[in-house]
Amino acid sequence: MGRAVVAADLGGPEVLQVVEAAAVPPGPGEVQVRVRAAGVNPWDWKSYAPGSGARPPVRLGLEVAGVVQAVGPEVRWYSVGDEVVAWPVTGGYADVVTVPQRVLVRRPERLDAVQAAALLGAGVAAAHAVDATGVGDEDVVLVHGASGGVGRMAVQLAVLRGARVIATASPRWHDCLRRFGVEPVAYGPGLLERVRDLTTRLGAVSVAIDAAGTLQALETSIALVADRSRIATLVALDRAAALGILALGHGPGADPGNAVRDAARSQLTSLAADGSLDVLVTGTFPLEEAAAAHRRSREGHAGGKLVLVTR
Template structure:
């Protein structure tokens, strides 16, 4: 038997006050599984959305474990594990219950962590990165495109900006003025959101905008996208699910009616790790919190102003 490990659970539906840290035995790895000593677990909006109040909330899912992506060290391997050994440093996504100190995961969800990538950045690479790849693939973004990214300073937005630029596109990104210097450093032309957005984007672009990627889900983001981009099959949202079908734009991710893009996202892992290892892709870490401050980390995430990833450490 393995030792117990501190683990975050949601004991009800509501705000971060429903979160608790308890001790759980992670169990031993079975066939094709490895036990990880977690060094860092990334916070993503989906984590707190899972326990948010909802008319469709299912009490049978409680208590609920949280966390989909982690980085850690292999502590033990189960039968039939082919590629990993104790002591290997890995990134794992998608996992279940990653907000913990030790976790059993399938070997197939792991990739080796580059030595050049620290634990916090490693834990926050794959979910946002794979989502960004999905948006760019679905919108057929490539050399010569002019891409508008709504929410360019957020976790997914920063990835879209960088990966679009690497594909040879010109990138215009919306963000608050405090994030403009960061976006310029990533290769984007920043514009402030708010009244007059369409005119500011047109002025910055100086040419037709051919692709729009919405990571925000606001009416402003969706309305300006359909006004600026002629081909609505080249507009994608990962948040504005309620209006996507009516507007004729792509809904991507885990929302109602959205394309999950599972194969595209899983295939992106190796490329993302390689780019991060070569420092061609920057994972900004906005804050690191101990596991017992998970409620604070979720409050910061819910506020929506963090410029980069929030990370928990056991």
Template structure:
């Protein structure tokens, strides 16, 4: 990876990248070629990009069995920015549009921790006016994960929903989305986060031993929907699920054998637009814990890996 030159000059761009799998020691500032803009894609000038645990898991090689990787890799899948150039057949967007996206592609290579990134139109939506650039960048992956899991389970008015790890990055958005869908929400978290969950509209319960009993005391008939955003809680899920209830996990594939769904998250411009509408209606907030400069990405990854973060870690580009 080469350095030098003026930021944004000519046919190159500033980025953070890595040439091999490893820890943050493999991550370095780079000057890389300006991305080519294919049919059905737009080029986005990045204002902010958000950190997700999958970013450093990919960097460590943890998902090598799932996805092809082309080095050098610019990490990052969450982005908010301005359309710089449109490819062939992209009537939905124009240069200058403010947009955001979960910009995952079919292989690992050109991510969002750079000045420029190409995004397929199918993944792109207009940035919500009510969100800052930092908040908009922090919404896509976590928000879509929660939204797609809850809607795939048919969550709606009259449902009682249990959310495991309700104060986490995905869980706290899941609480707000489930409330917006008309559901009653019970959320598991440590006692220190109970007031935070109440403010989001959930009834908090402490996780750990006796969880099922605590949930049953709030919902004697059982819960209709369980959203597992942490893993390792299948026994508790089955203990509180009402007859005919639905459940899914993003962290535990053993739910499939127990009648549940194992989910990841799909890029979806239309789903993201729905989340943007919720944000603009004042029904969805995105907590930002800390912002970093592009060159501080390694520090942001280490903080994310520590697991002691409430809110999104965002890089300003």
């Protein structure tokens, strides 16, 4: 028997439990993965919050890195012993998880398992935003929430496309963001004026990517970007239609971008492996301390990604 983390009831991190869980044999097209590390995402703790509609017990964990330990019939691309990264999965907070082969990519040797487990959830969302807004080398891109997992990835992907980037974040993250060749700016009162000051040197903002979801982020984006089809939010999905901007992700009226996100998996792992994409992990926790990881994630100031590691 292996272990798995479940939310035994709706509530806060106090409802999380580590339980015994039998490994599920892989069926046709499925692969059984021994988990080395599992990424922590806000959706994990939102999935068992009061009002979520979930029916406990809830298995948690959307992204993992691990090693293939069994393959089912009709699996063509993976063999026992392959190091892999998987997203999206169900129940990744576990010693073993069984997943469809289509959600896997091989983990390059130069990419650490902990970093790999922190890559795809945020990375595919950022890749979707950069693709949907058509970021190119002529653009000045404003990224809101640039110190978070998705925003930090969006900043780097936009730079890799040759864009000039303005990134909103708390001042304590500004030096970190400058390493990517971007212009950091503090959010809060006066944001619009501070960004406009930067545009006198960088040029007019042509794209805005919202990974913060605040009213200020939306209002600033609309004030600066002439073409609203080049403003995307990954958070404030319920406001997008009324504002005439793109809603990206999983929610009513949003574009899930499945094809773009699926294609991004291998691209992101390659970029992270060769050092073109920096994956910041700001905390690791043993699997049995998932509740502590969720408490820290809920504070909203982790800066990078949190990761659970198995024994």
